[in-house]
Amino acid sequence: MDAISGALNGARFAEVSSLDYDAYGDTGVNWRVREGYGRLIARLGQAVSSITVTDCAVSRIDRSGPVLRLETNRGELTARIVILTVPNSLISGEAIRIDPPVPALIEATAGVPLGLASKVHMTVRGAGDFQPDTQLWTRTDTAETGGYHLRPFGRPMIEAYFGADLAWGLEAQGPAALFDFAVSELVAALGSDMRRRLEAVAVSGWGVDPWSRGAYSHALPGHAADRAKLRMAVEDRIFLAGEATAPVYYGTAHGAWMEGERAAEAALTAQTLKGLGLDPRRPGDDSEA
Numbered sequence: 001m002d003a004i005s006g007a008l009n010g011a012r013f014a015e016v017s018s019l020d021y022d023a024y025g026d027t028g029v030n031w032r033v034r035e036g037y038g039r040l041i042a043r044l045g046q047a048v049s050s051i052t053v054t055d056c057a058v059s060r061i062d063r064s065g066p067v068l069r070l071e072t073n074r075g076e077l078t079a080r081i082v083i084l085t086v087p088n089s090l091i092s093g094e095a096i097r098i099d100p101p102v103p104a105l106i107e108a109t110a111g112v113p114l115g116l117a118s119k120v121h122m123t124v125r126g127a128g129d130f131q132p133d134t135q136l137w138t139r140t141d142t143a144e145t146g147g148y149h150l151r152p153f154g155r156p157m158i159e160a161y162f163g164a165d166l167a168w169g170l171e172a173q174g175p176a177a178l179f180d181f182a183v184s185e186l187v188a189a190l191g192s193d194m195r196r197r198l199e200a201v202a203v204s205g206w207g208v209d210p211w212s213r214g215a216y217s218h219a220l221p222g223h224a225a226d227r228a229k230l231r232m233a234v235e236d237r238i239f240l241a242g243e244a245t246a247p248v249y250y251g252t253a254h255g256a257w258m259e260g261e262r263a264a265e266a267a268l269t270a271q272t273l274k275g276l277g278l279d280p281r282r283p284g285d286d287s288e289a
């Protein structure tokens, strides 16, 4: 069960809020994309690609003055509004700093940390021995085991999926450790000739990636309400969005996309009301997140 939780939540069940887990909603169409998810997102974003600046890392958002000042590796930017879509782990770890800090926001991001899921894609010789698109779990006596997707889309490949502690440990040792672990489990389950039939094609490393520091978020036990806190704007000018702020579709690309739209609409409303000289904050809202 913990191996499955590792894949679903990026963490063991003991580290996952059951209320938050229960709130997750499946669209029923969260399927694999033949061309890859990256290409899907790139195509969705084509409309804004001409006005998008990439390779521009923000290290600090200074909110002490009337305009927001962003320190980036390409110099300083000023903005009336910021929609912040970096992973929670980078906000709680202050890899990107809001200054003066907003303790309630940092606490809420820490309550919804990123777990880890890592993938190894391998080619397999003699793939005809396996049924296309089948799932294999090799062990039931330990959480330290991977799930194996045999022949995704009928391709001569096997995809290994490791979660939680196992994934953190293997990523820390480097990409070769992930491949070696996958090979050892497949050899134990399917025979020693698997060793010469497998070849690594791609290995993910979202845990060691400094721009992610994890895969997707889960609420800690007792912290299911923190996702809603993340959706509360700071001074109506810093809005958080991304998979972690999604109430139902968290941990997914569509959840992140919908939250981006929600934050953009909230930012536009705040700007319009400010333009009319009205206080955009609803009564009872805490402007400090």
Ligand SMILES: Cc1cc2nc3c(=O)[nH]c(=O)nc-3n(C[C@H](O)[C@H](O)[C@H](O)COP(=O)(O)OP(=O)(O)OC[C@H]3O[C@@H](n4cnc5c(N)ncnc54)[C@H](O)[C@@H]3O)c2cc1C
Pocket (backbone or CB within 6 Å): 030, 031, 056, 057, 058, 059, 085, 086, 087, 090, 095, 096, 117, 118, 119, 206, 211, 212, 214, 215, 216, 241, 242, 243, 244, 250, 251, 252, 253, 254, 255, 256
């Ligand atoms: C193994 C795995 C399998 C998954 N499977 C699925 C699936 O089947 N279906 C699904 O819908 N989702 C899946 N997901 C989840 C999905 O990929 C994420 O939920 C989604 O990418 C989150 O989007 P986001 O915009 O919130 O964050 P991200 O995609 O992490 O985007 C954040 C961006 O911020 C940038 N950034 C970070 N720091 C800074 C900085 N200081 N300055 C400027 N930019 C910065 C990063 O480079 C990144 O581009 C999977 C994820 C993993 C890891």
